[in-house]
Amino acid sequence: MATSITHFNNSMLSMEDRPEIIIDKQSHPISIPESKILQLLIKNKNESIDKNTLIIAAWEHPDFIGPNSLAVAISNLRKILKHDNIKIINTPKVGYKISFKEKEKEKEKEKEKEKEKEKEKEIYQENISPPNNYNKLMDVFSSSPTQLLIFLLLTYFILNVIHSWVII
Numbered sequence: 501m502a503t504s505i506t507h508f509n510n511s512m513l514s515m516e517d518r519p520e521i522i523i524d525k526q527s528h529p530i531s532i533p534e535s536k537i538l539q540l541l542i543k544n545k546n547e548s549i550d551k552n553t554l555i556i557a558a559w560e561h562p563d564f565i566g567p568n569s570l571a572v573a574i575s576n577l578r579k580i581l582k583h584d585n586i587k588i589i590n591t592p593k594v595g596y597k598i599s600f601k602e603k604e605k606e607k608e609k610e611k612e613k614e615k616e617k618e619k620e621k622e623i624y625q626e627n628i629s630p631p632n633n634y635n636k637l638m639d640v641f642s643s644s645p646t647q648l649l650i651f652l653l654l655t656y657f658i659l660n661v662i663h664s665w666v667i668i
Contacts, residue, residue: 508542509600511584521580528580533558534573541588541598548591 506513512522519535521528530538536558540549555562555570574596578588586600 506539506542508545509584509586511581511586513538513542523580523584526583530576530580531573533569534577537570537573538577538598541596545598545600548594548597550595554595 504515506515510523513535514520514522515535519530519532521530521538537554540554540557551570552562555565558573559565559569574588574590581588581600584600586598589597589599591597
């Protein structure tokens, strides 16, 4: 059998020695007809392929297989591919198609989620930012020593006046 590896989504279809699907470094052996079905589905991603075409691609002679052979092969592939969020979808009265999210689309969605989180953080920080009076007070403390001294003397004077009223 010819050496070939097909990459799709986060998985690989290896046709070396015995056909297998490798997902997250874990090997899942499959039959030769299942590998041929999967190759055809991957090649025609998101397009429905009629059942007869899949049967001929997998077994070459449809007369020698049982009526449920294609359904069993699809079921076996589905059990394995669900580990990578890949779906083989039945198209009524037509056949099957494969559907999966490509890595690039997943990365774009992750970037969008990160941007949304950053926006949420900015909104949160804006909502918890100190009031304007606090900022004005901080400006006073960061100004020249003379201005700070005047501010403290005035504050001391005002507090003494208030204190004297309370005592009386």
